[in-house]
Amino acid sequence: METMTNKYKDKMGMQYKLFSINSKDVQYSPESRTISGYAAVFGNVDKAHDILLKGCFSKSINERGPQSQANDKIILLWMHDMSEPLGFITELKEDDRGLYFEARIDEIELGDRAIKQLESGTLNQFSIGYEYVWENCEWDYEKEALIVREVKLYEISVVSIGCNGETEYLGLKSIEDYENAYKDLSGEISLLCKNMSTTKQQRLQKIIAKAMSLASFRPDGVIPAPPKGMEAGSNGKTEEKSLCNLLKLKSV
Structure with missing residues (x-):
């Protein structure tokens, strides 16, 4: 298995x-x-x-x-x-x-x-x-x-009708690539959610799933500009603070 x-x-x-x-x-x-x-x-x-x-x-x-x-x-x-x-x-x-x-x-x-x-x-x-x-x-x-x-x-x-929360993550060449990317992403999400309430964790997961769905349906050649506050930092990585600002997660 x-x-x-x-x-x-x-x-x-x-x-x-x-x-x-x-x-x-x-x-x-x-x-x-x-x-x-x-x-x-x-x-x-x-x-x-x-x-x-x-x-x-x-x-x-x-x-x-x-x-x-x-x-x-x-x-x-x-x-x-x-x-x-x-x-x-x-x-x-x-x-x-x-x-x-x-x-x-x-x-x-x-x-x-x-x-x-x-x-x-x-x-x-x-x-x-x-x-x-x-x-x-x-x-x-x-x-x-x-x-x-x-x-x-x-x-x-x-x-009334069963929902389907599945999303598709595209662009990986092999199952090994996928497993490595999934492990890294899961680790990042877990770290970000560590001190969040269950409700906030659920909201974050939904936002991530929605973003991945949008990426799957984006027309070829169209590269959206990053939202304000989400520009890459000097090290090329998006800052966690900017991500939290984008998600606008409020206390429940």
Whole structure:
């Protein structure tokens, strides 16, 4: 097995995994405003060619689950929108089947809409927002799937259509080039995010993924000028302070 393959070169930063609702997996109660069921299932090869193993969410649950002391707990969102929290996750645990959750939807206009549309069937999908912990993931050539032993779980969302947070990093000639570049980039991002809150880390990952997507679709021959404050320094490298100014990450 290998820790990284060319097949997974585009799975950097924030990812979203879709889970369709059915009567066995997720239940909701308009009276108590609760949702309960499974947000992920272990052991099967999903559409993203992942095999989630029991334990892959355990660190996230311990550090930021509903029973933790964290301020940035794993949350229930509307359509992966961090500005639209839908409710509070009251229970989150792994069992032999998968990731079980219980959540209470807040008494807000958006919450009322979610309950009505879940009840009518207009909304029938959930999605989790997460990040791969690559050192604990391995590609299995026989199963043609990524064995996932750990992810960073950020949120569970009610969604209408599953989002796809994959981006593509182009211009590398070989898998060795990619692995080296990925390792360097991961190290730089980890260093920059070291003292950031989870929310800020997530925002930074999204900005990086968006920038990489824009670079992929840039017309040939068009080289954009660097944003003001992002000019290369005398050593040819962009200063970290300038990057932080560009990202405009504010305290949460």
